[in-house]
Amino acid sequence: MSHPTIQLRPGVNNVNQWQGAERKRAVPDKLRKQVLARDDFTCASCNHRAMKWMHIHHIADEENDELENLATICPACHAVMHFGLSMQFGSLEIWKSPIAQVEIVRQTREGIRKGLTLAEINASFSLKKGKLAPDSMRWANDLLASIEAEPRAELPEPLCAVFVEFKQWQVDA
Numbered sequence: 001m002s003h004p005t006i007q008l009r010p011g012v013n014n015v016n017q018w019q020g021a022e023r024k025r026a027v028p029d030k031l032r033k034q035v036l037a038r039d040d041f042t043c044a045s046c047n048h049r050a051m052k053w054m055h056i057h058h059i060a061d062e063e064n065d066e067l068e069n070l071a072t073i074c075p076a077c078h079a080v081m082h083f084g085l086s087m088q089f090g091s092l093e094i095w096k097s098p099i100a101q102v103e104i105v106r107q108t109r110e111g112i113r114k115g116l117t118l119a120e121i122n123a124s125f126s127l128k129k130g131k132l133a134p135d136s137m138r139w140a141n142d143l144l145a146s147i148e149a150e151p152r153a154e155l156p157e158p159l160c161a162v163f164v165e166f167k168q169w170q171v172d173a
């Protein structure tokens, strides 16, 4: 089985699946190891590889633990994929970005590796405010309200999540 590739976008999961997602937040350990081995501990979005602290993401349905629905994801990409939750923790903001979401993750990690602060890194992205304030939870709430039976919904480009308070960059791994 080949490694999944996921185009990274800020997204939310259907509220009707949250309870299940909470219950099944950690996939069984045996399954987790299978997914990590298949994916060679490499993030399906940004290609970051780390032997420790990688997450397992449900690609579509949170209730489906089939291998095809599971992907190895780094904590940074995972924070973007569940951006409503991340905004509640104050770790992300939503801006209009001239560069792709996955490049924001890659360049932020590279900046951290070089010892830059998140503010310094974000200043290099030529970001512009969208119709809502950069830290508005309404981005996530409006998107959630738009979901019907779909398991997930994602913000349209050029809206991107940038990191304002996030520490799991794994640059020492």
Ligand SMILES: [Zn+2]
Residues within 6 Å of the ligand: 043, 044, 045, 046, 047, 048, 073, 074, 075, 076, 077, 078, 105
């Ligand atoms: Zn990643």
Ligand SMILES: [Zn+2]
Residues within 6 Å of the ligand: 056, 057, 058, 078, 081, 082
């Ligand atoms: Zn996930």
